[in-house]
Amino acid sequence: MKKKVQVIVKNNNFKKEHKGKVISVFRGYAFNYLIPNGIVSLATKNQIKHYQMFSEIAKKEKEANSIATGKIKTRVEQIPKITIYKKIGDNKLMFGSVKEKNIINWIYKYSNIKFEKKQIQINNIDNANISLVKIQIKQNIVVTVKLCIIPYNT
Template sequence: MKKKVQIIIKNNNFKKEYKGKIVSVFRGHAFNYLIPNGIASLATMNQIKHHEMFSDIAKKEEEANSIAIKKIKSRVEKISKITIYKKIGNNKLIFGSVKEKDIINWIYKYTSIKFEKKQIQISNINSVNISIIKIQIKQNMIVTVKLCIIPYNT
């Protein structure tokens, strides 16, 4: 009789292992604690094939997602500067201020890339000047772009 059996983990909190991993544990621990409490299930050949099939699909999706993110990053890096025209008043101050919405609309108009408001990091801009904004494409992927505010008169 085998001392260890293979199980598939159902929860992420078992010994710092992630969900879906196949682990060998002692038979008594598996049948008396892990399986009855729903933490793991017994790994049969069909379940192992099923798990491998879904892990392959997840890897392919992750690769396709990373390729798409790299394409978006390269398109955003091609933007050398964003130019926004604003009406000015006294002392070179613009009416209102430049918000994330203005930048999102500019990027969508010229590149057809849709960003969310939380992906744009901008300081408070209410005068005619050149400043730098940060566009967060992914968690650790940030692109910096020049923002030029140009006045116009009506």
């Protein structure tokens, strides 16, 4: 009788092993603790093939996501500046301030890319000037675009 048995990890948090990895553990540990608690399952040919198939699908999805993110990043980098027109009064004060919604609408109108409010980082802008807007495409991918606010009178 073998002392160790081959098992497939079901959870990512077991001994820093990735889901679907085949490891060897002692029989007693496997049958008394790991399998009843749903942490691992016995490694059969079909189970191994099943987990490999899902890992390949996940890898392809991740690759497709990175390609799509790259395309969005290049399209946003091609924007030279964002120009927003704001009404000013007699004292040269702007009515309202520029918010994330204004920037999101401008980007959607001219480049057909939808962003969420939390992806746009701007300072409080309440006067006509030039400033920078940070657009967070993914967690570690940030693009900076120039924001020009042009005042107009009616």
